[in-house]
Amino acid sequence: MTAIDIISRATWGAKPWDGKPASIALSQRREFFVHYDGGHHVTRTGYAIMRAIEAQHLGQGWSGVGYNFVVDQAGNVYEGRGWGLQGAHCPDHNISGIGVQIAIGGDQEPSAAALAACRALYEEACRRAGRTLAKKGHKDGFATACPGTKLYAWVKAGMPAGDYKPAPDPGGSLPSGGADVARYKVTINGLEYGYGAYGDHVTRVGRELVKRGFGRHYTSGPGPRWTDADTLNYQEFQKSLGYTGKAADGIPGEASLKELLGSLPSKVTAKPKPPFPGRDKFGPGKSNGHVTTLGQQLVRKGYGKHYTQGPGPRWSDSDRKNVREFQLAHRELAGDADGLPGPLTWKILFS
Template sequence: MSVKIISRAEWGAKPWDNDPRSSGPASVALTSRTEWFVHYDGATPITRTGFAIPRAIEAEHLANGWAGIGYNFVVDQAGNAYEGRGWGRQGAHCPGHNVSGLSVQIAVGGDQEPTPAALATARALYDEACERTGRTLAPKGHRDGIATLCPGSRLYAWVQAGMPAQGYMPAPTPGGSLPGGGEVARYQVTIGGLVYGYGAVGAHVTRVGEELVARGFGRHYTSGPGPVWTDADTLCYADFQRSLGYSGADADGVPGETSLKKLLGTLPTTAAKTTAAPPPFPGRRHFRPGQSNAYVTQLGRQLVAKGYGRFYKQGPGPTWTENDRKNTEAFQRAQGWRGADADGYPGPETWRRLFA
């Protein structure tokens, strides 16, 4: 697989270090890469489009004193991928991980919803990175490397779920075939509300792989099981099915309820989703300069959880400060409010949306 990447020259990047004689950031061998970091743009939703996105990031990073754009790649909401540091240069995205980690910034901010096109391109870049390095890179959010809110709650949940992408299937895993030849099964089944088979994504997929390895059925894995079901998972599962006495279509590597229960001991199910009602709004009088109470701390922690804590220097506290007001204003503006509706002081509707 190869992702179409818009080159630095095409989107109009400045010469490295803003000096035509500069060779740019240090080169890094792909064999040194073990991690894949996902970033976002911060607390404010992105309204720029096209080439304006990497150019704005570049300007900010140059102002930081970096050689140029610090991410290896940037992906916009249309699904376009832009070259930053590219495959072969040291990044400037996460201290301590700029050599071991490749990075992508998905150009969203705050609680802005990434588009399916953006997620599909970011996922395709990750798979190409794994292919180029010859290993399964550990998918991480920026906050897994340093203390930060990045990549925001939405993208971090996406990373933890295995970076699923609508309409996107991972590249076939090379090596291995079914006994007697034939194509490896590429269909899916749903058991207990969870999807299994080629292209399925989630922690439940990792669990199946880890249990297969623990039982001695992991010979087709080249870098260990992960959260995306590949041909290697199918081949390993087929070995397990044959050990139970199954054959033919019953041992094609796609789980059935009986074999899955024998592997795991019980059938996993999706947890029922419940939506808790927001706590009652305590009243405006609790959110004024100099006020100290538990409601201020509660508000601040929820702002941070939603990705609107960039003005805090040491985290939210019990005393209302200008930083609380600025973070609340950023959240209000993200709702599309302006003027007096976005003055930074919470009202009942701000409170309800914040805790929704």
Template sequence: MSVKIISRAAWGAKPWDNDPTSSGPAAVALSSRTEFFVHYDGATPITRTGVAVPRAIEAQHLAQGWAGIGYNFVVTQAGEIFEGRGWTRQGAHCPGHNVSGIGVQIAVGGDQEPSAAALAACRALYDEACAKTGRTLAKKGHKDGIATLCPGSILYAWVQAGMPATGYTPAPGGGGTAPSTPARYQVTINGLVYGYGAHGDHVTAVGKALVKKGFGAAYTVGPGPDWTDADTECYAAFQRSLGYSGADADGVPGESSLRTLLGTLPGKTVAPAKATAPAFPGRDRFGPGKSNASVTQLGKQLVKRGYGAAYTVGPGPKWSDADRRNVQAFQRAQGWTGADADGYPGPETWRRLFA
């Protein structure tokens, strides 16, 4: 069977760390992948279907303080494959194996029988992983990496049997050959999305740079703002010119090749805020032990601008750590880091917040 992966955007994933400015989990080269781990949901059978499956897992993992859904992919009983951390991000599914291992949850629990569609989808995903990495990955259950009952007795027996699937024919040689169609996954670099389906002026800039360097043969029109298979094919040719091969030359940018092509790494820019804020009341109005109307004014504006996630009550006149965390989230959204995003408002934070 072919592998159709439902992207994070398509199933409505939240931003990494529930923060639009977060760059998310660390990138992992496909060449680092050597294992394929199968997981289940736990002791309780799963009744959720469709997008409710990855959304429930995401909510649980965010509540645990993780960047988002910990698995690289999630497979439902209907055979749907949902993108979690995808092919090229570090997982959070098995300590000590999150770089080397691709983690896939089949959404069953307890003694629940996995459907034929789920097993076939997982096996097809395994074969795709082998093709992308250029090697035959070790088939493992979660318990092979750490002491746990996961993936349960039924799925673990299936893994040990070689992951057979009804109606599924493994690729010749068990995987490891290059895909016959252009890669269609996406990566995010410096806040901008690249790969099939990405859109924006930054996509046009990549295409124009490829043409300028002599790697535009696949274009029949364009280049333009929508990333197509032609962009992928042209970028793959450029990657090969740099000495990359196999999965490292699949036509989806990495930071190194993109910097080589453009001379820099473009990033999202934040438009300057309009200088229409009320007068800044002074730094001494904010911080531990402070209680005044300015704290309430600040909190209400944070909520109005969409940065009130840390509040469980309020906002109110007494400064709390929730105020600090909300201010910090707003500061990070401006692209600030370090001492510039310490969670305590200064004149520029105030001006931008109220602009």
């Protein structure tokens, strides 16, 4: 893992804090606690994990997600309380410790991606705190089975992560082959390119570079996050076109990007949200396109686990169960979690 991409609370859809936790200076952090989810395996990845944790912690009377960060099996890192807020993960250690949950449970094996992401997060925590933080499992601060035998053994072994290398400081420059790698972004047709840019358009650039024979700096495939590897590969492509100096620093210009892709991509305007079609379109015996639209959005939001053959157009008990889980995960809907969408359920689902 060469960089930490932390998915913000706003991105995964966190609710406003129910009484914002106290702010904590990073200089007070001295420990890094690893947690797991509990006794059962966790099969989901993505935003649904965070919404489920949030609903659970709000149900316990907490302000929201109690961990500072959560890491799923795909290696995604999600913001909970972040770097600057007091956690609720380990009594007597919520100020001195940063709490990170790896979203597995029981005897489940943590993935290499999850371990690498957690180790990268640890290195970043040490850098921000200005000291080496003690590596600990939850049970080191409070009598519990957490983080389970496998994660705890990993922590006690020093948190190894294969060929993991600490991420470079995004604020500086990374020397490579005696030269500094350019780290800035440009915007072309509403899309960002350069270090830290993110999106399918970044992946497309990387794939085209590989097709042209300019992919030697990739170690795990191109995109969707623009890294130093993209810059170095793009720089070689620019030089092949005869560019020199600043024009060949690895950051796209309109001319070179058009030469690579054939045309300049532009930012796609988001589709308008569909209006609520009415309660009479849902429930037993109903069959229409609105049921399909509902089911597809539930899947996108991470609430499609009860489908066995895909959503819609005929209403089924799978639709009801998925809608009910979505309602229970949102406090403003949980009081009437009947599994039938009303205007508020629809509005929140498509927000």
